[in-house]
Amino acid sequence: MPTQKTSARPPAITATGLRKSYGDKLVLDGIDLNIEEGTIFALLGPNGAGKTTTVEILSTLINADAGTDADAGTSTNTDVTAAEPEVWVAGHHLTREADAVRSAIGVTGQFSAVDNLLTAEENLLLMADLHHLDRREGKRRAKDLLRRFDLSEVADSPTVTFSGGMRRKLDLAMTLVSGPRIIFLDEPTTGLDPRSRRTMWEIIRELVTDEGVTIFLTTQYLEEADRLADRIAVLDHGRLIAEGTADELKQRIPGGHIRVRFTDVQSLDTAASVFGIGTRDEDSLTLQIPSNGSLPSLRAVLDALETTAIQAESLTVHTPDLDDVFLTLTGQPKENA
Numbered sequence: 001m002p003t004q005k006t007s008a009r010p011p012a013i014t015a016t017g018l019r020k021s022y023g024d025k026l027v028l029d030g031i032d033l034n035i036e037e038g039t040i041f042a043l044l045g046p047n048g049a050g051k052t053t054t055v056e057i058l059s060t061l062i063n064a065d066a067g068t069d070a071d072a073g074t075s076t077n078t079d080v081t082a083a084e085p086e087v088w089v090a091g092h093h094l095t096r097e098a099d100a101v102r103s104a105i106g107v108t109g110q111f112s113a114v115d116n117l118l119t120a121e122e123n124l125l126l127m128a129d130l131h132h133l134d135r136r137e138g139k140r141r142a143k144d145l146l147r148r149f150d151l152s153e154v155a156d157s158p159t160v161t162f163s164g165g166m167r168r169k170l171d172l173a174m175t176l177v178s179g180p181r182i183i184f185l186d187e188p189t190t191g192l193d194p195r196s197r198r199t200m201w202e203i204i205r206e207l208v209t210d211e212g213v214t215i216f217l218t219t220q221y222l223e224e225a226d227r228l229a230d231r232i233a234v235l236d237h238g239r240l241i242a243e244g245t246a247d248e249l250k251q252r253i254p255g256g257h258i259r260v261r262f263t264d265v266q267s268l269d270t271a272a273s274v275f276g277i278g279t280r281d282e283d284s285l286t287l288q289i290p291s292n293g294s295l296p297s298l299r300a301v302l303d304a305l306e307t308t309a310i311q312a313e314s315l316t317v318h319t320p321d322l323d324d325v326f327l328t329l330t331g332q333p334k335e336n337a
């Protein structure tokens with residue numbers, strides 16, 4: 001069967017005009033993806049945006065409705081005749097070479113694959129069996145993964161006793177038993193406490209830097225995409241409304257600001273006339289002054305307050321984050337998008 005004929009090192013995932021509807025409900029409306037090998041790609045979107053559906057299609061769990069037809073990416077018509085999807089994963093055609101795709105990928109979904117009745121090691125050995133590894137190799141990989149994920153001490157404990165963070169680590173370890181080159185992580189840290197989330201981030205980063213795997217992750221957390229991803233795509237109502245590095249996305253939105261809170265309206269008014277710019281909010285007694293968040297701009301504000309002897313109660317510096325990106329791109333906060 002053919003493999004993608006580009007360079008010696010094909011992109012990990014390419015897709016053109018990916019569409020999916022459930023009945024009348026259009027979930028994906030012509031999505032294009034181009035993800036380089038050895039990078040982390042984050043698909044960012046609120047609940048119901050179509051993130052899991054995208055992962056399910058790319059990992060061969062469900063079929064897309066259509067790929068590259070004449071009007072791909074431009075139509076919102078849900079009655080588009082299904083054409084052969086044009087999606088390549090790990091250099092293999094998604095539908096014509098589905099088995100080859102499956103053997104190159106690993107998927108960790110929102111619902112744990114961990115069997116509660118088994119120990120951590122038994123869960124890993126079960127995965128090794130499913131992937132037809134011989135017993136010795138299976139045992140070797142299980143031990144190696146338990147050590148890497150800091151689970152050796154609980155290798156023989158029933159997983160029913162595991163915390164959410166331990167379970168999530170074991171889930172990912174189980175995905176790694178088969179040595180996948182591309183790993184799909186569907187909301188890998190949802191519901192985890194901040195410490196477990198950071199541990200998970202470290203593990204994900206190491207997978208890329210140490211082993212050169214490609215990670216396709218979905219997330220609702222702007223911070224997660226910002227911290228982890230080489231490229232981020234923002235999914236909204238079945239369309240990618242923006243794509244780029246975290247910095248590129250941030251550049252598309254207005255700059256940050258310094259927010260100064262005063263103790264009374266008189267101080268607020270004086271400050272508003274001194275600065276001459278900014279948004280004055282009498283209810284919260286705050287003045288929002290445009291700023292790039294740099295030290296000199298902060299110093300300028302502090303100096304002006306000091307020389308004019310205006311009493312400020314508190315001051316916060318706001319640099320643009322991905323929440324601002326969502327607000328700017330969709331006109332709505334992420335939660336309501």
Ligand SMILES: Nc1ncnc2c1ncn2[C@@H]1O[C@H](COP(=O)(O)OP(=O)(O)OP(=O)(O)O)[C@@H](O)[C@H]1O
Nearest residue numbers: 022025027045046047048049050051052053054220
């Ligand atoms: N099997 C299905 N039948 C009908 N509708 C579905 C099915 N699977 C998903 N949907 C709908 O498709 C839309 C996108 O769902 P999807 O699970 O892909 O979103 P998501 O971005 O992953 O959201 P979440 O963060 O909540 O998991 C939702 O409105 C969902 O109700």
